[in-house]
Amino acid sequence: MATKASRAAARTMISPAVILLLGWMIIPLSLTIYFSFLRYNLITPTGNPFVGWENYYWFVTDPSFKAAMLNTLVLVGGVLLITVVGGVMFALLLDRPMFGQGVIRIMVIAPFFVMPTVSGLVWKNMFMNPVNGIFGHIAKAFGAPPIDFFGQIPLLSIIIIVSWMWLPFATLIIFTAMQSLDQEQLEAAEMDGAKWPSRFIFIMVPHLSRSITVVILIQTIFLLSIFAEILVTTNGGPGVSTTNLTYLIYVSSLLQFDVGMGSAGGVIAIILANIVAIFLMRMIGKNLDA
Amino acid sequence: MGQIQLNQVSKSFGSVEVIPPLDLTIEDGEFVVFVGPSGCGKSTLLRLIAGLEDVSGGHVTIDGADATAVPPAKRGLAMVFQSYALYPHMSVKKNIAFPLRMAGLGQAAQDKKVEDAARVLNLTDYLDRKPGQLSGGQRQRVAIGRAIVREPAAFLFDEPLSNLDAALRVGMRLEISELHKRLDTTMIYVTHDQVEAMTMADKIVVLQAGVIEQVGSPLELYQRPRNTFVAGFIGSPKMNQIEGPEAAKHDATTIGIRPEHIDISETEGTWKGTVGVSEHLGSDTFFHVQTEASAEPLTVRATGERALGYGDTVYLTPRPDHLHRFDSKGLRLE
Numbered sequence: 001m002a003t004k005a006s007r008a009a010a011r012t013m014i015s016p017a018v019i020l021l022l023g024w025m026i027i028p029l030s031l032t033i034y035f036s037f038l039r040y041n042l043i044t045p046t047g048n049p050f051v052g053w054e055n056y057y058w059f060v061t062d063p064s065f066k067a068a069m070l071n072t073l074v075l076v077g078g079v080l081l082i083t084v085v086g087g088v089m090f091a092l093l094l095d096r097p098m099f100g101q102g103v104i105r106i107m108v109i110a111p112f113f114v115m116p117t118v119s120g121l122v123w124k125n126m127f128m129n130p131v132n133g134i135f136g137h138i139a140k141a142f143g144a145p146p147i148d149f150f151g152q153i154p155l156l157s158i159i160i161i162v163s164w165m166w167l168p169f170a171t172l173i174i175f176t177a178m179q180s181l182d183q184e185q186l187e188a189a190e191m192d193g194a195k196w197p198s199r200f201i202f203i204m205v206p207h208l209s210r211s212i213t214v215v216i217l218i219q220t221i222f223l224l225s226i227f228a229e230i231l232v233t234t235n236g237g238p239g240v241s242t243t244n245l246t247y248l249i250y251v252s253s254l255l256q257f258d259v260g261m262g263s264a265g266g267v268i269a270i271i272l273a274n275i276v277a278i279f280l281m282r283m284i285g286k287n288l289d290a
Numbered sequence: 291m292g293q294i295q296l297n298q299v300s301k302s303f304g305s306v307e308v309i310p311p312l313d314l315t316i317e318d319g320e321f322v323v324f325v326g327p328s329g330c331g332k333s334t335l336l337r338l339i340a341g342l343e344d345v346s347g348g349h350v351t352i353d354g355a356d357a358t359a360v361p362p363a364k365r366g367l368a369m370v371f372q373s374y375a376l377y378p379h380m381s382v383k384k385n386i387a388f389p390l391r392m393a394g395l396g397q398a399a400q401d402k403k404v405e406d407a408a409r410v411l412n413l414t415d416y417l418d419r420k421p422g423q424l425s426g427g428q429r430q431r432v433a434i435g436r437a438i439v440r441e442p443a444a445f446l447f448d449e450p451l452s453n454l455d456a457a458l459r460v461g462m463r464l465e466i467s468e469l470h471k472r473l474d475t476t477m478i479y480v481t482h483d484q485v486e487a488m489t490m491a492d493k494i495v496v497l498q499a500g501v502i503e504q505v506g507s508p509l510e511l512y513q514r515p516r517n518t519f520v521a522g523f524i525g526s527p528k529m530n531q532i533e534g535p536e537a538a539k540h541d542a543t544t545i546g547i548r549p550e551h552i553d554i555s556e557t558e559g560t561w562k563g564t565v566g567v568s569e570h571l572g573s574d575t576f577f578h579v580q581t582e583a584s585a586e587p588l589t590v591r592a593t594g595e596r597a598l599g600y601g602d603t604v605y606l607t608p609r610p611d612h613l614h615r616f617d618s619k620g621l622r623l624e
Contacts, residue, residue, distance in 0.1 A: 187342050188375035192389035192436070193363035202388070206379040 029270075035263035042257035055264035064240045064248060072244040075159060076223045082163040083219065084212055087170030091178045094171070105175075112168040116228035123161045124150070124233045150234050154242045161229050166222075170215045177211035178204070217280055224273055245269050292353065292443035292476030293318045294339060299348035301334055301500075308334050309500035311348055316444075316478065316493075321470050324480045325487040325523070326497035332480045333448055335497070339478065340369050340446050353443060363392075368437035369446040372453065374429045376421040376436075382408075383417040386435040393440075407435040410469075427458045434469070444476035451486065463489060484524050488512070496520050518620040521546045527576055527591075529614070532584040536561075542615035542623055549576060549591040551612035554598075559605025563588070565598045579604060 036055055038048045059065060094105055111119065128149035130136045136146035149157040181204065189199045227246045230236060236243035236251065243251070249269060253262025294316040301309040309331045316322050324332040337343040339350060341362035349358045357365050368389075376385050383404055384391075390400045408414045411431040421429055430450060437445055447466070451459045467490050470477050481487055487494050488508045496503040496511065496519070504516040508524075515521035521529045529546045537545045553559065554577065563581030573594050578587040590606060598604065615623040 182373060182375065184371045184373050184375035185377060187362075188369065188371055188436075189377075189388070189392075190342070191340060191362050191367070191369050192440070193392040194388075195363075198392060202380075203377060206377075209379075 032263045032266050035259050036267050038260050040258070040260035040263075042259060048260075051260070055260045056268070059252070059261055059264045059268065064243060067240045068243045068245050068248040071155060071240075071242060072224065072246075074155060075162070075226060075244055076220060078156075078159040079162045079166060079223055080216055080219060082159070083166045083170040084174075084215060086163070086167050087174045087215065088208065088212075090167070090171040091175035094175050095178050108171055109168045111165055112172075114165065116165065117232050119165055120161060120229040120232040123157075123164070128157055151238065154234050154238060158226075158229060158233065158242050161233070162223065162226055165229075166219055169219070173211050173215050174208055177208050181207050220276060220280060221273070224269075224276065245272070292316075294444060294476065294478070295349075295351040296339070297349040297351065299335075299338060299350060300346050301331075301338055301343065302346045307500070309338070312500075312502055314495065314502065314505070316476060318476055319474050321467075321477045321479065321490060321492045322495060323487040323491035323493070324478065324495050324497055325484055326482065326503075327523070328482055330497045331500035332482075332497050334500075336369075336446050336448055336478060336480045340367055341365050342369075366440075366443040367446055368440045368442035368444075369448065370430075370433045370437050370450045372449045374421075374433040374450075374453075376429055376432055378421055381418050381420055382413060382424070382432050382435075385421065385432055386413075386439055389436060389440045403439045404435075407438045410438065410472075411435050426454050427462060430454065430462055431465075434466075438469075438473070442475070444478060447477065447479040449480055449482070451481070452483075459486075466490065485526060488524070494524075496523060514622070515546075515614065516622050518544055518546070518616050521614060521616070527589045530584075530586075530588045532588075534584070536583045537615075540613065540615055543618040544616040544620065546614035546616065547588075547608040547612065549589040551609045552588065552590045553607045553609065554579075554590050554592055554596070555605045555607065556598075556602070557605065559607040561588075561606045563604055563606060565600060565602045565604055567600070568598060570594065577604075579606060581606060 037050055037052060039051045039054070040048045090108065094101075094108065098104070114122075125132065127133045127135055130146040130148045133146075133149075135149070139146040147153070185203055185207075186199055189203050194202065225246050226244060227250065230242055230244065230247050231250075234242040236247045240248075245265070246269070249262050249265040252258050252265055296312060296314040298311040298313060299309065300307065300311040324335060326332050334343065338345050341350075341357070341360065345358060349356055351357060352360075352365055352367070377388065380388065386404045386407055387400045390403060395403075404417070405414070408417055411434060413428070413431055413435060416424060416428060416432075421432065424432065433450070450466075451462055454462060463486060466477075466479075470490075479486075479490060491508055493505060494508055494511055495505050498519055504511060504520045506514075511520060511524045515524060515529075518531060522531060525548060527549050529548050530552070531544050531546045533544050537543055561581040561583045563579040563583075566578040566580055566587050568578070569576040571594070575592050575594055575596055577590045577592060577598060579590055580587045588606065592598075617623050
């Protein structure tokens, strides 16, 4: 039914949805770009004069910007490392036949369904709290001084919380890939004299590389915008030690009421995210074709 | 060297006994084919020999040494899988070199062996390709190449031709037979196709439900099947088996007569019948003739020129010296 009339009809029919989606994307984006060139502070209502690149200049030269960039990098990198390595190991474990397999597999997925604010609060109050948290109790039971997670190792604590949330995702994807591995290949490798470590490196890892790529790509996109876990646990502190780019933008626009500055930060974040995306696509995207 | 001996070997999965205890000796340099209907345990038996499954009882002896507890890699056997099991991310060269690499051989020695194997198997032009870029027959040859470079005591083939089309299958059948003659190594070959078994084997092992029905050379099995199962399984088209009063005339429960051992005539003979479907192969023609001797139509082979129409009345005469007789347990009567 690909006649000229039917195609025209299809285009007319689909246009409301497309226009709505396009508007949803274009309007906030153009408003953000527009605000980023204005002096637009909500507590000094002196009109909104056009100031050119000034907002960008001040945002980038702010000492907390450098710290935020570094924190973002460490956060994303750390979580990726933990989830990919941990995901492969969990997948290997889940792949073994065991009692209660179905239930265990579902339970492994569970953390992914917990809301970020909830998991942040649970970790903060029930696990990492030096007085009431489980880790504190364990440390005391051994006579060691409890660790004040958010005071002493704030960024690592955030990484642990976020990793806990994303580990199920990585496990699920890698486990699915592992199940699709042809058992005859492993048997052939075994006959060829490959011990388990060799089979893992030469057969399993190459087979998993594609799904690991998917995990890295998808997670990077979401990890760049981690926010709720930081807000409910450390509020970016102590100092700026857990402030990432997203949180810095929040501080500028909603704590300092500087809409212009926040918008400038937003535009920088968009550009950075795109650079990372292109970079990742180039670097590991070739795994995806063929 | 490659003498393999199975001593009271059995295999159970849980409470299901797949292979009751059996004995079998495979001589050095022999081409042995395990043949049987699907699910008869022939692949399991092969995997027991390879060491990919543990035996539930008994002993596997390779070249006089007990190999029952030896891991697969140390048994000195190479296996070609039904799905070829090539490593998809490695080039043909790396695939063939993989066992050598695992054995820790030097790069130069690896290259030389891979080149030799590639030459034998006509793969020289494809060494840099990935398995995904090869045809079925080429993949098959790569899998064989990977087996050859190890210089194993014996080759194990697990239905290697079942994924190929008919024309390629005939070609590869010849190549594997040729390879066996050249390498003069023990080969164990599993198939459900009795044509492959007949054409390639020095010795055929017919299996049913994990039990060895008969062991022998192809012609032995063809001419003197030990029971009705072997009689029906070996030979294409199947041997005609007749029960009832006709068999009783020969003091047997069942008599069998192969299609080529029945003479067909339009005027006189032992059994009167009507011609049903006829299959023309060019060289031969197979007639399915309904007779009063048995409920099933009998298959009769005639020369390709013989013209008989549907519904024609014919007379069939079995040649008495080619008649097989079986008793009530299905065993051959001499």
